[in-house]
Amino acid sequence: MLGFKEPEFRSQTASAVGLRPRIEELVDRLLDEGIDNVLLVGAGGTYAQMWPYEFLARQKSVLPVRSAIAAELIESGDASLGERTLVVVTSVTGTTDDVIRALEYVQRFGAKTVAFTGYATSPIALNVDHALISEPKTWPFDMQLLLLVGRILHRRGEFDGYPSLADELEQLPDALVVAAEQAEPVAAAFAEAHKDTDYYFLIGGGPLWGFTYLYSMCILEEMQWLRTTRVHSAEFFHGSLELLEEDTAVIVFQGEDETRPITDRAESFVKRISNDVSVFDTRDYALDGFSPENRALIAPIVLDTVMGRVSKHLERVRGHSLDLRRYYRVMEY
Structure with a gap:
């Protein structure tokens, strides 16, 4: 598969899923101390990734x-910020400036802070109450x-399906690799057909609205400099x-x-x-080992x-590197 580093992909996915014991222990402790509300705080892609879990909580x-x-x-x-607020942030590098400033802000109110990141010595990891490192x-x-x-x-007492979900997530690295293999010819054909396309219209809803955004x-916009409507x-x-x-x-995203x-x-x-309508539907992927209800919950991960x-x-x-930027982290703003 083009540019797919399978050992690294498997290891990273497993490291995230492997945080389960630490997440459960931390959640249990925080709930015992008292939590009245939860703020999921992000910027850009990490903000969008919060939406499915706000959606899940709103449902249940x-x-x-x-x-x-x-x-x-x-x-x-x-107005909800206080000592019984749990603030959760995420950052790949642990250096996202807006998130660092947001942590400083919420800590003035005594909020409890948790970060997910990949670097234990990053500014974000060092400035939260609890850093969970993948x-x-x-x-x-x-x-x-x-x-x-979910925990x-x-x-x-609002989500009886959590234990089965958490257990099934152990199979996620295998399931995602198979999904990537299934998607490879579809992705190659899509790209060939859209080599010169400069505008896309994207549609998604429910727990996939965040991924659509x-x-x-x-x-498409940041990494490929293409115009879109979502x-x-x-x-x-x-x-x-x-x-x-x-x-x-x-492009339609369906879960x-x-x-x-x-x-x-x-x-x-x-x-x-x-x-010219392309539908990317999680139903098209095997996802062996996942029950119907949990397939629905992992849809954003599968489509990612x-x-x-x-x-x-x-x-x-397109000959356009996904790492190329003109402004983001290039110019001061």
Whole structure:
């Protein structure tokens, strides 16, 4: 597979899933001390990765669990912040400036802080109450967030399925490698067909809305300098659909949760207008060892792997490195 370092991928994924005992011990201790609300704080892609777990908590719990953009939180504040607030942050390098500043801000209120990162000596890891370290460059953070939020809800008696989910996650490295292998020819064909495409329309909903936003902004825009429109499938019929034309390149992200019919409806309409619709559906991947309910919960992780194959092939056909930036961490802002 193009640019796929399987041993490293397996090891990183396993290191995230392997944090389960530490996550469970920490969650149990924090809940015993008293938690009234949870803030999931990120910036860019890490902020988008928080949304499925706010969504999960909203479905199952009365505990306030909200995602927040780090920079906005600092300026706008949050009335819920206090000594019984749990603030969770993620950062691959542990150096994200807005997240560092957000940690300093929430700590003024006595909030308890937890970080997931790959570097134990990074500024973020050294400035939280609890740093849970995976292997360097481990991405995405969905595994850790799913375990943490899932454990919180389970301990509160609101998520009976957590033990089976956590057990099945041990099989995630194998399942994702197989998904990558399945996706490889699809990704190569997509890239060849879209070598000269300069505008994409992306649709996703439910727990996949965060990934839709992330792939649009962080990959196609930031890493490939392509123009995009991204729209939640439940909001599809309220504005953005007017941009569709018969040659518009549309990407639809589809999962296996209760919101699937909403995205089905948008997909059906799009196919009446555009001749260039690509659907990336987690149902197409084997995911051996995962029950139907847990397949739905790992959908963002699966699509991250699948679309990682697409990204590498777009990089190849376009001759545009995924690491190339003009402004991000290049210019001061």
